[in-house]
Amino acid sequence: MTLNEGAIVKEPGTSRQNKTGSWRTFRPIITDKCIGCRICEWYCPDSAIKVVEKDGKKVAVVDYDYCKGCLICLGVCPQKAIGQEKEKR
Amino acid sequence: MEKKEKKGKNVVEVAQAVAEAVKLCEPGVIPVYPITPQTHVSETLAKMEADGDLSGEMIRVESEQSAISACIGAQATGVRAYTATSSQGLALMHEILFIVSGMRLPVVMTVVNRSLSAPLSIWNDQQDSISQRDTGWIQLHVEDGQEAFDTQVQAFKIAQETRLPVMVCLDGFVLSHVYEPVEFLTREQVKKFVPDYKPEVSLNPTKPVSMGTLGTPEYYIQFRKQLQDAIKQSRETITKVNREFASAFGRSYGNGLIETINLKGKKHALISIGSVAGTARKLIEKENIGLIKIKSLRPFPADDIAKACEDLESVGVIEKDISLGGNGAIYDEVKAALYKLEKRPKVSGFIAGIGGRDINLNDMEAVLKKIKSGKEGTEWVM
Amino acid sequence: MIEIRFHGRGGQGAVTAAALLAKAAGYDNKFSQGFPAFGVERRGAPVKAFTRISDDIITIRSQIYKPDYLIILDPSLSGLDEVKEGLKPDTVIIVNGEIDASGFEQKIYSYDATSLALKVLGKDIVNTAMLGMFAKATGLVSLESIQKAIGDIFGGKAGELNMELVKRVYDETGSNEAKEANDKETEG
Structure with missing residues (x-):
């Protein structure tokens, strides 16, 4: 790696290249009970959850490229709509 | 310097001469917090600003730590930033001084030397700047008003050529508050001597960059070595600028490092x-x-x-x-x-x-x- | 090199007088240095300030311990030890108003600058007036240069009035008066 003076990263967006989804041991699973309230979206420390519209209904979607599997979403979901599954790799 | 000069001498307070030199170098942003005996520098700059004579903008900040932090933000956007302080003010900046040098931002600061509390003393010694010698700043000390003026101009050039921050230190009161003859340079002379500041990388919303990022153990030590090499290397720039100043204006100070x-x-x-x-x-x-x-x-x-x-x-x-x-x-x-x-x-x-x-x-x-x-x-x- | 020490009280302008004199000497194309005995600012407290004037560059940065000239802005200070400190037999003393000359063997020039300052400025501020006395008594600096320096530092109405004050003091004082005072002193 070249050492840019001043520890400057000249190209933006380098955190996108770091796909932290590989760190996950448990994956959160959004179930049918999801009402799209967005609480998990706000709480997700990696901004890896987005609520989107699907078939006329708002629903949370996890970006597994970046989700580290911390499962905070599971804890905060008022609908108990998020389950978990062990990662198999 | 020993030569007899032409008719009449420009006798000014040394702190005012320093402010004049700063004005001529046209820093874009000047965040300062008042502290004795530095105040005569920033008061003069504030008067210049009020008179419409200062091209940059002064920022009233709530502490010296904020002043030097504002210098970082300003300089990172690609303009010259300047501040001045003394004593406890410099001590309060300590934490940020490392960040300025680590980010390779050529901020220029005048330190009007004053002792440190306790016991409380507003008077001169050099404990303040000398205790900041490990922070990665070039530190230049001056003997008289003319050297203060000249070095202040040189500092902006040295800083931008080395991409290192420069502290110009002058004794508080004993030098800063003395009226003595100082020959000024003109705006044109200074503009020619200190070229425009055009950093290779600066903060700009249209092309985002990150500055002073995380240095993990595999990289941090290399950055420190790089900074040390740059400061060691800066002796060449300091001596060169001293020579260039001599050939442009006829005044020099030893080899720029010692006399x-x-x-x-x-x-x-x-x-x-x-x-x-x-x-x-x-x-x-x-x-x-x-x-x-x-x-x-x-x-x-x-x-x-x-x-x-x-x-x-x-x-x-x-x-x-x-x-x-x-x-x-x-x-x-x-x-x-x-x-x-x-x-x-x-x-x-x-x-x-x-x-x-x-x-x-x-x-x-x-x-x-x-x-x-x-x-x-x-x-x-x- | 000529060394001048000013004694005044906080607020009387001794520090400004030292700076003005240095500036004026500069206009006379001499090397000069003007500075205060640095301290915390307290109105009424005894204050010292210094000026050096020379044909050669001045490099020394200590205070003045053996003045060639002593300028006292307030006669009530004349009894203080710090005023008498380091006086040489040939030190010349320039004082505003009457002082008890018995404590001094030196030549004393005195003039009631306060009365004139009250008349001209409407205020008891005699720092510029003292420079008029100094210029007349010593010839070390020209009246024009002092007026020019006053213009630099004061400007406006205050500048004009102080220039007038200096000129009047300069015109009204002379070495004869002072010599007389001194002769009387040696007789008595």
Whole structure:
């Protein structure tokens, strides 16, 4: 790696290249009970959850490229709509 | 400098001369927080701004830590940033000083030297700047008003060429509050001497960058080595700028790092930093002793000092600081610099002028006599 | 090199007088230095300030311990030890108003600058007036240069009035008066 003076990263967006989804041991699973309230979206420390519209209904979607599997979403979901599954790799 | 000049001299307060030099270098942003004795610099700049004479913008901040932090943000956007402080103000900046140098931002600051509390003292010594010598800033000390003005102009050039921050240090009151003749440069002269500041990378929303990012153990040490190399290398830039200044305006200060006065053929020398050299100048001739004035504390000109001392029997370092529990900071560094000499002179140290104690001719004469006696060790002049 | 020490009280302008004199000497193409004995600012407290004037560059930065000239802005200070400190037999003393000359063997020039300052400025501020006395008594600096320096530092109405004050003091004082005072002193 070249050492840019001043520890400057000249190209933006380098955190996108770091796909932290590989760190996950448990994956959160959004179930049918999801009402799209967005609480998990706000709480997700990696901004890896987005609520989107699907078939006329708002629903949370996890970006597994970046989700580290911390499962905070599971804890905060008022609908108990998020389950978990062990990662198999 | 010894030459007689033309009709009439421009006698100004040295702090005002410093402000004039800063104005001519056109920093874009000047965040300052008032503290004695620096205030005469920032008050003059504020007056210039109110008169519409300052091209940049001053920011009123709530502390010195904010002042230097604002300098980081401003300089990172690609303009010159300047601030000035003293004493506790500089101490409060300590944490941020490392960030400025680590981010390689060529901020320029004037330190009007003052002692540190407690006991509370507003008077001059150099404990404040000398205790910041490890922060990665170039540190230049000046002897008189003309050198303060000239060095302040040079500082902006040195900073942007080395991509290192520069501290210009002048003794509070003893120098900053003195009215004396200072020849000014014109805006055109300064514009020509200090080219526009055009950094390769700067903060710009259309092309985002990250500055001063995380340095993990595999990289941090390399960044530190890189910074150290840059500061060591800066001696070349400092000497070059000193030469360029001499050819443009006819004034120079030794090689830009140290200045030797009356040293040829002498057996003894006084080593000093800042305005105290002036008081010694007349006496050294009478006492048949040389003078070595350290202008650049960082980078420390160890080789130049060793070379200047190689034929001497004894040297004495007079300084307005104390590394508590150790010695005078410059005394220790001079001793280390002389270690490589085969025939080393005896070295004595003198802690003087602390907390504004006047260094008068009698004190200076006693110091010179002690240096000539070849006695080693540290003494307090009080 | 000529060394001048000013004694005044906080608020009387001794520090400004030292700066003005340095500036004026500069206009006369001399090297100069003007500075205060640095301290915390307290109105009424005894204050010292210094000026050096020379044909050669001035490098010394200590205070002045053996003045060639002593300028006392307030006669009530004349009894203080710090005022008498380091006086030489040939030190010339320039004082605003009457002082008890018995404590001094030196030549004393005195003039009631306060009355004139009250008349001209409407205020008891005599720092510029003292410079008029100094210029007349010593010839070391020209009246024009002092007026120019006053213009630099004060400007406006205050500048004009102070220039007038300096000129009047300069015109009204002379060495004869002072010599007489001194002769009387030696007789008595």
